Amino acid sequence: MSKPFDYSKWDNIELSDDEEDCHPNIEKESWFRMKHRSRVEREENEEADKKKINQEMRRDQLRIDELTSRIEKMKGGNDGSDDELEDEEGMNAEIKELAKKQEERQAKLDHYEKNKKWNVDNMCTVTDEKTYVNPSASEPSFDASGYALPPTATTTTATTAVKEEKKSTKSTESAPLPTPPTTQKPTAGPSPPPSGTSTSTATAPKPNKPKVGPVSEKETVLSYADFTSQHEDLLEKYCNMTGMEAIKTFLLQNGTIMLQEHASSYLLLSCLEDEMNGQRDKMKITARNSQVLTNIAELAKSLKKHPGNVIIPFFARVGEASHASSFQEGVDIFIERIIKRAVEKRKEMDAEEQEVEEVDLSSLPKEERLGPGGLDPIEVFESLPKALQEAFESREMDQLREALVGMTPEDAKYHMKRCEDSGLWNAA
Template sequence: MSINYSKWDHIEVSDDEDDTHPNIDTGSLFRWRHQARVERMEQQKKKKEELLQAKQSYQTRKNDMKQKIKEAESKPADMEKLKIELSELELQEKEFLKKEEDLKKEEKLTPWNIDTICHEGMSRTIINKPKPAPKPETDEDKAEKQRTFTNKYKDQIKKYGMMRRYEDSQQYLTDNPHLVCDETCNYLVLWCVDLVIEEKKDLMEHVSHQVIVMQFILELAKSLERDPRSCVAAFFSRIKLGEKQYMDAFNDELTAFRERVETRAQARIDEAVREYEEEERKKRLGPGGLDPVEVLESLPDCLKACFESKDLELLKKTIVELPKEEAERHMKRCIDSGLWVPNAADLESDATTKDANGVEEEVYDEID
């Protein structure tokens, strides 16, 4: 069935300039036309409302008349009168129908304008409830997330860290977008620290370059408030241009990062040395909980010489020459540290003790 477009042929527009005479004030003419159109619409609307009200009033009177006829069935005289009135009302109904038909024809022939050319088909208001704020991640959550990611993608991260050409890195990250995240960067940073500790500085410098590439991609995503995966191409496009200001910022960050890695690696080495020395010290502790090295260093030079020379006779002589309280204090510390073993004569002949350097030597006999 063909569509009838005739209703679009005549549209009344107040500011239609096609038929405006040059001697007529255009602005005033447009206002007059618009005012006349609005007045016609108001009259037509009022006419329609009056017809609707009259029809409703007629319908009410008609219903009342039917009810009276029903109630007056037992009174023939009243019945005739009521039927005559009902007939008159029915004649009025025909008039109302004719008026409605004329009004519809009039509306149909009225040209469309800006107020009647369209109307709102449907409308609704939707109020979005604010999304609850995401629960902040705890340190345990972050650590578990890092472990899971590392276990799953460790080989892929290392492969990216070993790449040299920008084209290869861009293609690899494009093919593996899940690697564009903080977890990849964290793993590469720790790897750089391990490489310094292993004295593989050249490899560390290469991997550190890939770390800064990843950091710049993540920072670009933050500044643009976009997903980091969508910023891979943008970063490599800019880095390949080689703008001096951008490259200087990149190289400065790379140099600072390498210095931080070496500082962190040295801190880990120092910490490991301290832990090792502490473990060794605990192994050396004597029965009284004292370190024989520390006790030996704190002894008077005369007693220290006796232990270092392992001269028992000289030790006996030196103890006798010292004040009694001082001698007892020093010997108690020697016993607590394991430098001196009392009642050594009661031990087996092959019993041994450790000297200040942790080397097993023969036990000195107890001084009488």
């Protein structure tokens, strides 16, 4: 039967951050630093003492070898030296004394080794080191606001290139890399040759580098339209989710889409639309879910991490009572802003409609402002009696009736006919 492995060497492990011997009145971090410094100083002193002992042992061992050699030569009688000057007994006594000192020194070294305390610095040794470099590490995965960036063609092409390189290790001829899929519609023009066709001028497609600099408003609108049309079902599903645990699971599964800034913008517009349509309960649910995305982006920005890496920390923080109340307070403030903005938006829409109705006819060419009967409304209005002009300007039916009553039936019929032909009056 083989001898079992001896684990006794691990019985004396020393930890600098052990709290068992820390007095409650002593600050823990200072206590840990003091223990670590004391351990380092003790180990340095022990190593210096071991080094000194080893030097003395080597020196005395050389002396023992020298004396032993002389004694052997004296016994052989062929050393060529004067026997009277050599004291064999004295040399043997010196050898015994040196050997005794060697035993004492070795016992001290054994004591150091037996009572050695293991710690994080001496328990393990590094035998092999490897460094793995991510080819996409230099590419940004989130913007300055903390939102996730959409997958770019560069990342897709780089991943495809790595896979193709692994597949073509046994082949002698490498094929061009496939073009990454895009969401753009195909344009008119000649079709590219099939992937299996080889031409003398065929080259591997170059990856599209992301554009550096600010994005124009037109590009933002177009990208938002593409994003919403592609992920509308997913966005609507998230808008109607009520449980925080379900939201957490949903974001962990679909974080690459939901943590983009376009998703946050979609939820903001959905909140405003629900409030303007009188669906306040639905608006409150969407507002809460919108604030979840906003808070995750803010936390990612403060930690300078990808928002997908702070989903679990965020929900762990919201699970605490103090942070849950502050989060709900932020949601309530956001809901109040949505309600206020909905009122302002209605006023803006009413003002825009009124502005469309009140068009300055004098600014239009005469051909464009002619009424259904071919008459110019400006010329007809200027030819009307003053009472009718004031009635049309006031838009009051009672004032218009009074003006017509004060006229003869022929004149009233004549002027109203001209107003109808010019578009000033709609008989329907």
